[in-house]
């Protein structure tokens with residue numbers, strides 16, 4: 114349900130959630146002239162944003178996402194200038210997708226996708242022959258290698274600096290109010306119009322409230338009665354990262370490498386960070402402290418064989434030098450907020466006016482945050498021109514056409 118009328122510049126906006134999405138949405142709207150209050154139940158980066166692998170790529174399968182990610186990469190490259198700081202927040206060491214003879218179908222798709230990506234604005238994407246791939250990336254298994262897709266403009270982000278500097282700029286330049294350690298406990302409504310929120314520190318009135326709570330969306334929405342199941346599920350699922358001691362193996366120049374099975378790794382602080390999606394059960398009522406609980410089957414100490422060993426085995430087969438590494442050093446985890454098609458919900462609420470959602474970022478909320486912020490501004494200022502469309506992110510959409518390149 115729209116606005117009903119988007120408030121003019123200077124209108125009051127309450128942003129719930131101080132992760133990467135909340136930080137960049139607050140910043141985008143503050144720059145546009147809105148008066149922002151941002152609240153979080155914990156500190157800045159209390160949720161997934163400080164538990165993220167924070168990789169960024171424009172190699173996606175749909176036009177909208179490729180264009181949005183080309184925009185996001187440019188945003189992060191210009192971050193220092195925008196925020197008035199010296200920090201680089203994006204490290205562009207590339208994303209590599211290698212394929213072997215037993216993945217012929219996937220390699221065919223990867224090549225077609227590369228042509229599409231170029232057409233949609235990702236000029237840097239390259240297709241490498243087996244010889245080119247092993248010359249540039251000698252850590253790849255050469256037996257049976259069919260080729261690889263690579264883009265050097267992809268890489269990884271520094272979420273702590275992004276959130277810290279964006280909120281600093283918000284406060285110093287735009288007087289954005291921040292209230293931390295203060296959960297939103299309910300909404301203030303007038304009929305079907307949301308006019309603010311109840312928090313642990315009192316009521317906050319606003320022309321528009323923006324939900325940037327991602328995996329907590331289901332819990333937050335319990336505060337708004339709905340006549341039907343008109344709101345799609347944002348399902349909290351655990352994801353795990355393992356960090357491998359590289360020993361004498363030189364990994365500093367390895368790009369992010371995504372295997373055909375979607376297991377991935379990249380160097381981080383001298384370790385090899387590995388991730389692999391896992392079909393974990395949804396945890397709709399998770400507590401903040403659950404975010405770091407690895408649990409049986411995943412914890413290094415409690416389990417003789419854990420999920421990290423499977424990842425290590427997968428990596429070691431395709432990247433044989435991994436077999437020479439001393440072993441797994443540590444593990445971490447956090448929640449994805451997953452939608453049925455893995456695209457976020459960025460739209461007005463279907464039942465309540467004055468409420469916008471920017472949540473359900475699945476595995477790409479860190480990289481997508483600049484695009485999310487722009488799309489939220491577009492909802493408030495519909496006449497604005499932006500380089501990609503909102504349609505993919507509407508709450509009332511066909512969820513059967515999901516993003517194929519999700520890890």
Ligand SMILES: Cc1cc2nc3c(=O)[nH]c(=O)nc-3n(C[C@H](O)[C@H](O)[C@H](O)COP(=O)(O)OP(=O)(O)OC[C@H]3O[C@@H](n4cnc5c(N)ncnc54)[C@H](O)[C@@H]3O)c2cc1C
Pocket residue numbers: 129130131132133134135152153154155156157158159160161162163164165166167168169295296297298325326327328329333352353354445446447448449450471472474475476477478479480481
């Ligand atoms: C292991 C792992 C690896 C990942 N890897 C990548 C990756 O490589 N690239 C990528 O782009 N993305 C990745 N992601 C996903 C990415 O981290 C998230 O999509 C992104 O951080 C979401 O940011 P957010 O600000 O929307 O949500 P969050 O960072 O979770 O922030 C939500 C905030 O809302 C607050 N909140 C919740 N409920 C309330 C309430 N009632 N009142 C007040 N505040 C509330 C929370 O405290 C929290 O701070 C990964 C995630 C995980 C867990």
